[in-house]
Amino acid sequence: MSVIEQMQQELQTLKEHSNLRQLPQMVHDGREVVVNGQRMLNLSSNDYLGLAANKEIRAEFLQTLTPDSFLPTSSSSRLLTGNFSIYEELEAELATQFGTEAALVFNSGYHANTGIIPAVSHARTLILADKLVHASLIDGIRLSTARCIRYRHNDLNQLERLLKEHHSSYQQILIVTESIFSMDGDLADLPSLVHLKHAYDNVLLYVDEAHAFGIRGAHGLGCAEEAGCIRDIDFLVGTFGKAGTSAGAYIVCSRVIREYLVNRMRTLIFTTALPPVNVAWTLFVLRRIPEMKEPRKHLDKISRILREALQAQGYSCPSVSHIVPLMVGSSANAVVRAKELQRHGFYALPVRPPTVPEGTSRIRFSLTAEVSEEEIRALISCIV
Ligand SMILES: *Cc1c(COP(=O)(O)O)cnc(C)c1O
Numbered sequence: 064m065s066v067i068e069q070m071q072q073e074l075q076t077l078k079e080h081s082n083l084r085q086l087p088q089m090v091h092d093g094r095e096v097v098v099n100g101q102r103m104l105n106l107s108s109n110d111y112l113g114l115a116a117n118k119e120i121r122a123e124f125l126q127t128l129t130p131d132s133f134l135p136t137s138s139s140s141r142l143l144t145g146n147f148s149i150y151e152e153l154e155a156e157l158a159t160q161f162g163t164e165a166a167l168v169f170n171s172g173y174h175a176n177t178g179i180i181p182a183v184s185h186a187r188t189l190i191l192a193d194k195l196v197h198a199s200l201i202d203g204i205r206l207s208t209a210r211c212i213r214y215r216h217n218d219l220n221q222l223e224r225l226l227k228e229h230h231s232s233y234q235q236i237l238i239v240t241e242s243i244f245s246m247d248g249d250l251a252d253l254p255s256l257v258h259l260k261h262a263y264d265n266v267l268l269y270v271d272e273a274h275a276f277g278i279r280g281a282h283g284l285g286c287a288e289e290a291g292c293i294r295d296i297d298f299l300v301g302t303f304g305k306a307g308t309s310a311g312a313y314i315v316c317s318r319v320i321r322e323y324l325v326n327r328m329r330t331l332i333f334t335t336a337l338p339p340v341n342v343a344w345t346l347f348v349l350r351r352i353p354e355m356k357e358p359r360k361h362l363d364k365i366s367r368i369l370r371e372a373l374q375a376q377g378y379s380c381p382s383v384s385h386i387v388p389l390m391v392g393s394s395a396n397a398v399v400r401a402k403e404l405q406r407h408g409f410y411a412l413p414v415r416p417p418t419v420p421e422g423t424s425r426i427r428f429s430l431t432a433e434v435s436e437e438e439i440r441a442l443i444s445c446i447v
Contacts, residue, residue: 094108103405104408104438106409112352112431116431149346165317170336175330176203179314184209184235187233188234210233216247223259230265243272245274246425267297272286274386275301303345307349310337388426398413401413411428
């Protein structure tokens with residue numbers, strides 16, 4: 064069989080198992096999408112604060128631009144000629160908001176996770192990663208020369224045993240977790256992770272706040288702010304692509320770590336830096352995030368209503384956040400249920416293996432502050 068024939072066969076198998084993926088065609092209209100001529104409320108967006116659907120804030124930002132300041136490309140890596148001053152303004156704002164020594168901005172969360180982990184680990188490093196961490200973290204681990212053990216999801220007893228067993232055989236141990244998990248919407252226990260880390264002098268903690276930045280904490284800085292442990296986390300990472308309404312990602316960290324990454328992180332060094340206009344927009348949004356308490360409160364409220372309704376219906380719902388899975392089991396079932404919701408005007412998508420473990424296919428609701436309480440109640444009647 065030729066390589067191409069093999070690909071065709073594999074695609075056919077995916078199709079037979081309801082696991083074939085396609086790029087969906089859609090037109091965006093604020094908080095709604097139009098797919099195949101049907102207008103639906105977007106319940107699959109990562110625009111958690113609803114800012115991407117907000118035209119006023121875009122208009123306000125456009126007012127700040129002139130042909131001189133509208134810079135659509137950096138034309139280079141930041142280490143060559145791509146380091147525009149707006150980058151350093153954004154990093155200064157991040158360090159101020161988070162109260163850290165330093166911050167560093169990257170092209171995306173994917174670049175961050177696939178770049179930082181290999182840069183800071185080596186053959187005498189042991190990585191202990193939660194079983195459910197995001198693909199970008201797994202790819203970062205794969206690119207590193209460290210040994211990795213995955214511990215059961217949020218099982219800190221197992222993690223503690225692994226630390227005890229291995230801490231003296233490695234120069235350093237890196238614990239890797241998300242704060243809000245992408246698919247289950249549950250949380251890592253950050254205070255306990257910090258406590259475990261402090262029991263050893265060679266253990267570092269890496270936390271990805273992709274789904275929490277903008278949403279959790281009094282000023283929207285994430286779960287680490289909420290738990291009061293920002294400066295106990297060695298590598299605190301987040302993306303601007305979700306609640307941040309932009310593109311790019313950050314780490315807030317010590318000065319030493321920042322300088323080390325500038326020298327060693329391949330996904331920072333060998334790529335064209337983000338367009339300065341994009342970085343200016345990120346900064347524009349970042350300055351507004353601390354004050355966005357009302358949208359955060361509303362999102363918290365509608366998320367709770369949906370979670371409690373699913374639990375009352377007997378669905379197992381691990382979520383304690385705005386990411387709320389409706390567990391349906393088989394992929395075929397997930398596809399059918401998603402279609403049904405779509406017919407009722409709710410654009411929710413099935414999540415299937417390999418993104419989630421076999422047998423745990425689900426509809427993944429990813430709520431935003433633009434969804435009203437009435438709409439959540441209508442969604443609940445539709446599910447029931
Ligand atoms: C979305 C996501 C990323 C990737 O961020 P991008 O900026 O979209 O590349 C990384 N980690 C987690 C946990 C995510 O959910």
